[in-house]
Amino acid sequence: MELVRRTIERYVHLADEEWALVLPCWERFNFERGSLVSTSGEVEDRFYIVEEGVQRLFVEHDGSEHCLGFSYGHSWSGDYDSFVRQAPGRFVVQALTPSVLLGIRHLDLMRLYGTIPAMERWGRLILEELLVGRATREIEQIALTAEERYKRLVDRSPHLLQQVSQKDIASYLRMTPETFSRLRAKVG
Amino acid sequence: MELVRRTIERYVHLADEEWALVLPCWERFNFERGSLVSTSGEVEDRFYIVEEGVQRLFVEHDGSEHCLGFSYGHSWSGDYDSFVRQAPGRFVVQALTPSVLLGIRHLDLMRLYGTIPAMERWGRLILEELLVGRATREIEQIALTAEERYKRLVDRSPHLLQQVSQKDIASYLRMTPETFSRLRAKVG
DNA sequence: CCTACTTCTTGATCTGGATCAAGGGCGTGT
């Protein structure tokens, strides 16, 4: 659980006796390629740190899937929406590559929030990060054309093109795979 | 500042001596119809509770405005994105009707977070609420057609139709005023 | 190594909603 410690330390400082309470709450989970981390309709019981792999977050509607984001590399994963509401999930989270996630149960996290103020601060800071991330995406979705969204992704997240299929990236950018392919040919 | 107390009490319980620290941090501000609560490019220094009036949150891009939300009735207002990043704002907040907002400065809120754990919890809970709200909107934007978005608004937020101009609602629903008007004629 | 499936590409066509245009009505400030 060294990654848990390093990840939390980026936000708050904990005393040794606090680490002794925090670290045992985290468990390691393996997900194979294609398996579901969170299912829509079920209450998400865990919040995850990504140790390995790439996952996608999407909604289903009328049989089609709309990708809202990816998670990877020492960041967060899971259906945060269902996790904070503790109500049935509206999102699905799927492992796109074999993944190792470190998860904490909702009950345990709430208990830590109550006993360790620095952990509640960590929770607040994570939420700030998630909220700012969603705001950024919303601005891009709202104001940019398909071509501009494509260009911005190529500039800012070139690693995604390596790790994720074009159809998933296309869905994330709110366009069809055909449109994505044509932009690739046109823009480069 | 009775509204501040009632609003915070919906989330956490504070002792009298804690209220004595919290309440003096809040100030009342009046905004006239059309005036700006937050400007893009400037760092938002305050987070607000709405005592009176309706405000809209929007982004500008290439000279056109895209509305992301409205605030009213004892909920939150201000550019939360700039406020949490403490970086230049990407949004504009404008009073659509004469408004009375109760605001707290960023510095004061951070100080309260440090001295009163319950206030940090309040901060976390507010962020959860904001995040879930954005997730809800994102799902609706992504998966629904213009007509479905219109119907859902009429069902779920009929009060907005009373208080806000059709062109602002149209922008919020990601359509032109013309499309909105046609849907109104068609759907009712 | 082969077979079957999925992904990516490229072309042709279609369409939801935008844009352009113009008239009428309502509010608001003087």
Added chain:
DNA sequence: ACACGCCCTTGATCCAGATCAAGAAGTAGG
């Protein structure tokens, strides 16, 4: 009270991107 400006409506046209279609190229499992 009046006039000016914004808001709303309705019609005509346009276009970015979706959909439909059909190969080609990977790639995973037997």
